[in-house]
Amino acid sequence: MYFVGLRLTLNVESHEYIGMFSPSVGARITVLPSEEKPFPDYKGFNVAPGFETNVALAMVSDNNM
Numbered sequence: 834m835y836f837v838g839l840r841l842t843l844n845v846e847s848h849e850y851i852g853m854f855s856p857s858v859g860a861r862i863t864v865l866p867s868e869e870k871p872f873p874d875y876k877g878f879n880v881a882p883g884f885e886t887n888v889a890l891a892m893v894s895d896n897n898m
Contacts, residue, residue, distance in 0.1 A: 845882045858882055864890060 847858040863877035880886045 843880075843882075847882055862888070864888075 843860050845859060850858050857879065859879050859881045861873045861877050862880055863871050863873045865871060865876065878888075
C-alpha cells in the first residue's frame with residue numbers, strides 16, 4: 834500500500850505547559866485555503882501527544898451559477 838501526503842512530528846514539550854494558561858496539552862490543527870484567515874478556536878481539531886492521528890481530507894468545490 835502506498836500513501837501520499839504530509840507526515841508531521843511535533844515536540845509539544847508538555848513539561849513546559851502551565852495549567853492556568855493552557856488547560857490541555859497537544860496541538861490544534863486547522864486546514865484551510867491560503868486566502869482564508871485562520872480561526873483555530875472555531876475551525877480545527879485537537880491532537881493529543883503520545884498518539885498517532887490520521888486525517889483524510891477531500892477538496893470540495895462549490896460552484897454557484
